[in-house]
Amino acid sequence: xxxxxxxxxxxxxxxxxxxxxxxxxxxxxxxxxxxxxxxxxxxxxxxxxxxxxxxxxxxxxxxxxxxxxxxxxxxxxxxxxxxxxxxxxxxxxxxxxxxxxxxxxxxxxxxxxxxxxxxxxxxxxxxxxxxxxxxxxxxxxxxxxxxxxxxxxxxxxxxxxxxxxxxxxxxxxxxxxxxxxxxxxxxxxxxxxxxxxxxxxxxxxxxxxxxxxxxxxxxxxxxxxxxxxxxxxxxxxxxxxxxxxxxxxxxxxxxxxxxxxxxxxxxxxxxxxxxxxxxxxxxxxxxxxxxxxxxxxxxxxxxxxxxxxxxxxxxxxxxxxxxxxxxxxxxxxxxxxxxxxxxxxxxxxxxxxxxxxxxxxx
Numbered sequence: 001x002x003x004x005x006x007x008x009x010x011x012x013x014x015x016x017x018x019x020x021x022x023x024x025x026x027x028x029x030x031x032x033x034x035x036x037x038x039x040x041x042x043x044x045x046x047x048x049x050x051x052x053x054x055x056x057x058x059x060x061x062x063x064x065x066x067x068x069x070x071x072x073x074x075x076x077x078x079x080x081x082x083x084x085x086x087x088x089x090x091x092x093x094x095x096x097x098x099x100x101x102x103x104x105x106x107x108x109x110x111x112x113x114x115x116x117x118x119x120x121x122x123x124x125x126x127x128x129x130x131x132x133x134x135x136x137x138x139x140x141x142x143x144x145x146x147x148x149x150x151x152x153x154x155x156x157x158x159x160x161x162x163x164x165x166x167x168x169x170x171x172x173x174x175x176x177x178x179x180x181x182x183x184x185x186x187x188x189x190x191x192x193x194x195x196x197x198x199x200x201x202x203x204x205x206x207x208x209x210x211x212x213x214x215x216x217x218x219x220x221x222x223x224x225x226x227x228x229x230x231x232x233x234x235x236x237x238x239x240x241x242x243x244x245x246x247x248x249x250x251x252x253x254x255x256x257x258x259x260x261x262x263x264x265x266x267x268x269x270x271x272x273x274x275x276x277x278x279x280x281x282x283x284x285x286x287x288x289x290x291x292x293x294x295x296x297x298x299x300x301x302x303x304x305x306x307x308x309x310x311x312x313x314x315x316x317x318x319x320x321x322x323x324x325x326x327x328x329x330x331x332x333x334x335x336x337x338x339x340x341x342x343x344x345x346x347x348x349x350x351x352x353x354x355x356x357x358x359x360x361x362x
Contacts, residue, residue, distance in 0.1 A: 007180040008055040008345070010338040014048035022049040026066070029053075029342030032084035033118060033135075034071040039125075042067075046128050054177040055345045058189035060086075060135040063174050066128070068095075073122040084346045086135040087148050088116040089155070091170050095129025101152040113163045117152040132170045134192070137349050144193050146217025146240065147200050155200075162199040169195055201242035215250045226265050226290045233257050265290045266305045269298075273310055274317035283310045 010029070012022045023042040026049050030036060040046055045067035052063040078085075090097075090108060097108040102120035108131075116122060119138065142149045156163035169192070180188065218236060225231045236257070237247055247257055254260040272278050272286045284295050287310075292298040302310050 005182050007177060007182055007185065008341075009177070010051075010053045010341055012049055012051040012338070014050055019043060019045050019048050023066075025339050026051055026064075028339045030346070032081045032343060032346040033086075034073050034122065035077060037070040037072065039068040039070060052174075052178070053342060053345075054180075055348075056177070056180075056188045057185040058137070058140065059192060060345065060349055061173055061177055062131075062133040062135070064133065065130040066126075068125075068127050068129075071122060071124045071126065073118060073120075075121065078121065084349070085118040085138055086349055087138060087141050087151075088118065089134040089136065089148075089166075089170075090114050090116060091132045091167050093130040093132065095127040095131075097124050097126040097129065097131075099124040104153055106153040111163075111167070112158055113155045113166055114153060115148060115151050115155050117150070119150075120152065132174060134170065135346075135349060140193075142217065145196055145200060148196075149217060166195065166199055197241040201240065201246060218247070218250065222261055222264055223268075226261075226268050229291050229293065231261060231291060262301065263305065265292065266302055269302065269310070270306060270313060273313045274320075276317075276321050279314070279318060279321070283314065 012025055014022070016022075017025075020043045023038060023045070027036040038045070047065060047067045049067070050065040054061045073081075091113055092108050092110050094110060096110075099106055099108060099114075099116065100121075100123045101116055106114065108114045116124075136145070136148070138149070148155075156166070173188075173192075177188075218240065221236065221239065222231065228235075233244060233247060236242075237244055240247075251257045251260050268290045269287055269292075272281075272289070273283065278286060284292075284298065287295070287298040299310060302308075306313070308316075
């Protein structure tokens with residue numbers, strides 16, 4: 001696709017086709033995400049379907065104006081469409097939506113910013129409504145916006161500064177995308193993800209799930225990087241674009257960030273020392289693998305944590321292996337019809353999850 005071409009888009013406009021045909025195209029186009037069930041006769045809806053859909057590569061944007069309907073993503077739908085499970089951020093302009101998502105019930109109302117997590121079951125009943133929706137690839141969310149990976153429901157308190165800023169940006173996208181070119185897609189993605197990172201890191205997301213999601217993501221990052229001697233408060237804050245105060249709050253029940261990292265490193269060493277495959281390795285060689293640089297510091301911290309020296313752990317594990325027992329120690333294309341375009345783009349959004357999001361310039 002030429003970079004000076006328009007941003008890929010699909011529009012369903014009243015008067016161009018029958019209302020029934022417009023609704024069928026909408027319903028089929030989003031079939032990877034939901035089963036859409038009209039609650040009024042689609043031949044005579046209370047408001048004619050109007051949809052503008054833009055594919056910005058790293059995210060999708062919908063501006064929809066539809067009559068009342070239900071959306072269902074049940075277990076069978078999940079199994080058939082597990083390659084199309086983005087996180088959706090929605091701003092309702094008119095109407096309401098009663099949602100059940102991952103066992104949680106909430107109401108979307110005008111002015112509120114909500115998240116719908118398509119990694120879980122969804123059942124919703126929507127009145128006649130106009131809404132703006134962002135669909136974000138799941139693994140890009142996990143990498144760049146970890147607090148959104150597991151969240152569902154309100155993201156920010158109603159009338160919060162963070163919520164108003166994100167709402168204003170979504171309104172701006174509605175006005176900007178019709179004139180955007182394919183060359184603008186990287187800038188649009190960087191602007192969106194950058195804004196979300198700042199707002200979520202500094203805006204105290206309203207959803208408890210959002211904070212829990214951040215905590216889980218940081219824990220996983222720590223476990224993947226125990227051998228990095230630079231792992232610490234500064235590097236974590238830089239990676240997740242959060243303040244030190246926010247990071248400290250996340251780990252206050254764990255005795256602090258530094259203490260948590262130290263315990264995870266010690267536990268990894270404990271596990272390695274009791275592993276039959278690493279019995280012939282030097283004890284401090286293992287410690288070096290997990291970020292320790294001083295033998296005496298490692299030995300002291302290890303004994304303080306477990307009440308045993310590293311040598312004693314290895315000897316106990318060797319005895320277990322000699323008896324044939326496991327050690328007791330464990331670690332925790334533009335020529336396609338619009339319907340097919342929408343379906344294909346939803347799958348392409350899922351394919352974002354199969355490349356390395358760390359290479360993305362966000």
